[in-house]
Amino acid sequence: MGDVLTVLVPALVLAATLWAFATALKPRDGGMSDADRYQLELARRSQAHYAAQVQAALAARARMEAAALPSQNRQQQIQQHEHHPAPSPGTMLTPQLALQLQTLVRNGQKLEAIRLLRQATHSNLLTAKQYVDRL
Secondary structure, eight states: OHHHHHHHHHHHHHHHHHHHHHHHHSOOSTTOOHHHHHHHHHHHHHHHHHHHHHHHHHHHHHHHHHHHSOOOOHHHHHHHHHHSOOSSTTOOOOHHHHHHHHHHHHTTOHHHHHHHHHHHHOOOHHHHHHHHHHO
8 A cells, every 4th residue: 555655646746736837827818807807898888889979979960060050161052052953944043042942941841842942933843842852
C-alpha cells in the first residue's frame, strides 16, 4: 500500500499543479463580471435608443417647420414653380395664390385648394386636382 501512495500522491500533486496553471493562464472575458457586462450592454442600448429618439425628433421638427413656414429661399421657389407649372396655358399663378394653395394643402384642405384654383384660373377639375396633388 505504501508503494501505491508514493506513486499516487506525486501524481495527484502534479495533476493539481497542471490544473492550477491551466486555469490561471486561461483567457478571461477581460476580467468583467456579469454585472459589468450587463451595465455595458445597458449603456449601449440606451445610447442607441437616445440616438433614435434624437433622429425622430429632428425629423418631426423638420416636418413641422416645413408645414408652418413658407419657403423663404428664392431658388426653391423657382424650382417649385418649374416643377409645378401653371395649370392652364396662358394663366399665371400669383405668388399670393400659390402660397394660399400650399397652405390649404398643408392644412389638409385639398378640396378647398382645388376649388380656389379653378376659380382663379378657370381650369378644369382634372387639371386643378393634378396640380394640387403635386403641391
